[in-house]
Amino acid sequence: MEDFLPLNKQLCFAIYETSSEFTKLYSNVLQQFGLTYPQYLVLLALWEKDGITVKELGGRLNLGTGTLTPMITRMEGNGWLRKERSKEDERKVFVHLQTKAIDEKPAITQKVGEEILTCKIELDEYEQLLKQLNQLQRKLRDRK
Template sequence: MTDPLLLDHQVCFALHSTSRAFDALYRSELRGLGLTYPQYLVMLALWETDGLTVKALGARLRLDSGTLSPLIKRMETAGLVERRRDRRDERSVSVHLTAKGAALKERAARVPHRVLAASGLDAEEMRTLHALLDRVTASLDAAV
């Protein structure tokens, strides 16, 4: 009988190890863009839908405001985004790309291709992995 507590049999550890490997790869790929991985995620979300509220951005990225707010402030200082308060509800703040932030999209387009190439998977395998991870995430969210 296999010991269920062996480290190498833990899916959570395999995901953790994979996540760390992805982090290292993204750190290397994003260095030339002047972005950290969390900043890259913010940019991806804003390139998709500019002007998201901080609350919507946090929900989309699964980041709490304590993590997201300083991140956005650093990105604003770097000239990539700007925050705007809603005139009707001053508690609501939206995040918008600057021209510099929007222009970075073209340079960032190579990143997913390089990540796919480095992963050892083909495009179909990557889509399958993504679908499985989405399913696991939804199931785990529902379990807590």
């Protein structure tokens, strides 16, 4: 018989399950704003730095243009974003926040924060988990 770890002892499965629970938590909160979890991540990136290219945004979110472009188009149609082609280089498309995204930011971040508080994650626990996940992510990226 082969040696293997059962499902409940697999780190990959624990991360997968946790990610799924986080996605559900965020999706429930964001639904009232007409946003999906990936769209919220786009807003987070643009709230940090507005007016970046689609390529830069994809790099920040680790998403390809095939995934990101339709999402941006939907968000533009719903009044969250605006795309603008570069005048100097037509291959570059910049993404800008619309007024709606700026105006709704306080309400969205408040609702998300309130929902996170229901998880009863203490600040030091949050910081430690984030640190450990970032270290794990670096190790996985650097494995080759």
